[in-house]
Amino acid sequence: MDKNKKYFFVLKSIELYNRFRAPEAEARLVDVRDDGTVVVEFQGSFCHTCGIRDWVEDLAYVMKSLGGDAELKEYIEPEGEEDYKRVGVFRVSKVPDRFDEEWSTK
Numbered sequence: 001m002d003k004n005k006k007y008f009f010v011l012k013s014i015e016l017y018n019r020f021r022a023p024e025a026e027a028r029l030v031d032v033r034d035d036g037t038v039v040v041e042f043q044g045s046f047c048h049t050c051g052i053r054d055w056v057e058d059l060a061y062v063m064k065s066l067g068g069d070a071e072l073k074e075y076i077e078p079e080g081e082e083d084y085k086r087v088g089v090f091r092v093s094k095v096p097d098r099f100d101e102e103w104s105t106k
Contacts, residue, residue, distance in 0.1 A: 013063045014029055028041045040089075042087070068096055
């Protein structure tokens, strides 16, 4: 899978995620790895609610709703002063066939 295409798809998925979940939760792309995983940081007051992992896992459902396929492989709760942050590592196994830089979530 083309790394640039995956990068753009994940950015657009995060844009849509943030549109409906901010300010309680905001996602930020940290890394697109060669092994097919992407690392996303989540910040916000959602960290002090029930179902914290669900807020992170929702990004995979956003990607699926856009025609891709992804799953949360790792959920990380940083220790220390990172009280309002969580990290999700997702495996993105499919990007929509008809997806390019002209595609928009707006």
